[in-house]
Amino acid sequence: MAIKTSFRPIARGMLRPTRASAASRYTSSNLTFLHIRLASSAALAKKLNIGGREVTVPTGLFIGNEFRPAIGGNTFAVENPATGEEIVQVAEAREEDVNVAVTEARRAFEDKAWADVNPVERGELLLRLAQLMERDKEDLIALEMLDTGKTYRQASNLDFPGSVGTLKYYAGWADKLVGLTSFNIPGAFAYTRREPLGVCGQIIPWNFPLLMFTWKIAPAVVTGNTVVIKSAEATPLSALKMCELIKEAGFPAGTVNLLSGFGKTAGNALASHMDVDKVAFTGSTATGRAILKASAASNLKKVTLELGGKSPNIIFADADLDKAAEWSAWGINMNFGQTCHAGTRLYVHEDVYDAFLEKFTARMAALKVGDNFDRSVDQGPVNSKMQYDKILGYIESGRQEGATVHLGGSAAEASTKAGGKGYYVEPTIFTNVKPDMTISREEIFGPVVTVTKFKTEEEVIELANDTTYGLAGAVHTKDYARAVRMTNAIKAGTTWVNMYNLVHWSIPFGGYKQSGLGRECGEAVLENYTEVKAVYLNTGMAAPQ
Structure with a gap:
């Protein structure tokens, strides 16, 4: 789960030279991107027998609403903690895959104008995702148990309802993000508006993979951001299954992109990327420090951290x-x-x-x-x-x-x-x-x-x-x-x-001291995914002499 502290910033323009147009991003320098997209038209999936229940889980990287192999063809084994044996091999994201995912997320944010979608529609998509989760409840619980070692009581009584509840809760916030107005300035009228940040990188831990997935994506997408989320290498399965449901729910391509991979490669690349506007991380305090350093060394992206405790x-x-x-x-x-x-x-x-x-x-x-x-x-x-x-x-x-x-x-x-x-x-x-x-x-x-x-x-x-x-x-x-x-x-x-x-x-x-920065959950987390813009309108004020 940890990310090495030797972060190397990824320069703007490696896959995305400008923000001017979609065409400028898909040039001859991006042949690898085009090749991998064409090579992955069919979803990569594996059938698992989990306690007598057959569950199909995707094994590719989820980028632009498609499951794709990693560009380098890399995979890694997911292990069953009850036996120490391999469950399945999943695609392993590296730096080049992160670049592709960030490009897709940027395209969804700007060219497809996810931020301009009617907020009610964004909320409805989260509600639809929650309904699909409830339909596939036992599959998701089975994957979570297999992958993490959780008991049925833990997964079904706490983690699953918490995940569904999170989606429903933030769906309700979709049309309630309002600004302030002021008539206190003679000759002027001022108001504020809350705008999405852009592309949000998110890194989740292995202890609550399904719950942390929903905690991260729900407030980000409902406020108009797009997401590139990295699951923990030890527990990627429930997040992969969720991406099947995200596509089925009708989220526009590129709104949510999922990378399975390791902190030292995929996590490093995401935290250091010059075209990621924010990183949200849950994990160890040591890795949180490394992410703060990566933010400072790259584009000074906004960072929220939910870290360790000794309560x-x-x-x-x-x-x-x-x-x-x-x-x-x-x-x-x-x-x-x-x-x-x-x-x-x-x-x-x-x-x-x-x-x-x-x-x-x-x-x-x-x-x-x-x-x-x-x-x-x-x-x-x-x-x-x-x-x-x-x-x-x-x-x-x-x-x-x-x-x-x-x-x-x-x-x-x-x-x-x-x-x-x-x-x-x-x-x-x-x-x-x-x-x-x-x-x-x-x-x-x-x-x-x-x-x-x-x-x-x-x-x-x-x-x-x-x-x-x-x-x-x-x-x-x-x-x-x-x-x-x-x-x-x-x-x-x-x-x-x-x-x-x-x-x-x-x-x-969230935490005090070295337990983190910012807050998850509630209304408070929405502050982490929006910028506040002040607007002044002249209603009769003369220019200063």
């Missing part, structure tokens, strides 16, 4: 401990801890520490880890061998630095049952953790949580904010005056009271 979850002595234990378990086990806002640092008041830890441990120990297609299983495998090794490495560092493994701490029994295949990790609790330990400082992105005692509000506020991150946090208490004080004091973009891990498409989501 505090605070249990006060007056909390309902049974409910706090349930919500705290959900706080770390939603998507098996593979979420940026996971409640990975538990702080428990010393008066209830032992009682809470007993309840929390029992809840964590009861989780069933195994085959994610087994409906009785609570947690499937983590997403990849790389993530598996990373999580076990963090667990070992906790041991080496002196923390106590209170529960778990190794590969899950499911890995043994699978003959050593698949990437299963036990839910893990550490106690006796010091603030300077690696497991207390760095984002693990797995089912690993630390539990620490505290005495006072002042102490726990300091502990909670002692991090470079600021994505989320939670407080469990029956004292709502305290709840307000604490949520005000926690430096994070999202805070919860007596709950954890509720994120809704209608509410802004």
